[in-house]
Amino acid sequence: MASLRPQVGNWYKDLEIGQLFEVVAIDDDTIETQLLEGELCEYDMESWQQLQLESVEEPEDWREVFELSDDDYRTWDDSTAMMDQWTNPLSEIESDVVNGILDEY
Template sequence: MATLNALIGCWYKDLETGQQFEVVATDEGLDTIEVQLIDGEICEYDLDSWRQLKLTGIEEPEDWRNAFELSDDDYRHWDDGIMPEQIGNPLHEIESDVVNGILDEF
């Protein structure tokens, strides 16, 4: 039986149980593989147990976020983040006297 290597971030399906999961961590020192099932549960396999599984590699399921009740709107890009120093700082509300290089004199 061919054994698939456990690659972090890759999705697999156990052909015997139909369970889908993603490998989230490996520990070479302890010979363990940590996976997260599609329902969010975390499981750990030792290397011998992993080798006995009948696995196939699959693409990331479209509905894997349903267990966490997440949608595309819940994801933000790093550029969209709010900087803590901008929240509630009254200095950010002061308008500049200089607009486009022209000094606004009274």
């Protein structure tokens, strides 16, 4: 059995049962996957190596299960671009001093 190396974010097909899944986390001896329907599964390294897997492209409709639209799904680049536009909220607070006079309300 040729085993594919697990990589977070990659999609695989279990050829034995025809199930599509994505690797969502890898810990010391554990590989956590999420099935197309949303169910989470966990494999140890030994079990992973015994699977008959094929690397596949991300399914087009995988977000429909979670009712996510394109607006809901952001990539890392989108979130970092928003961080660049973020301003310090303290700069929006009006000063208590106007023209040298303290507002004592």
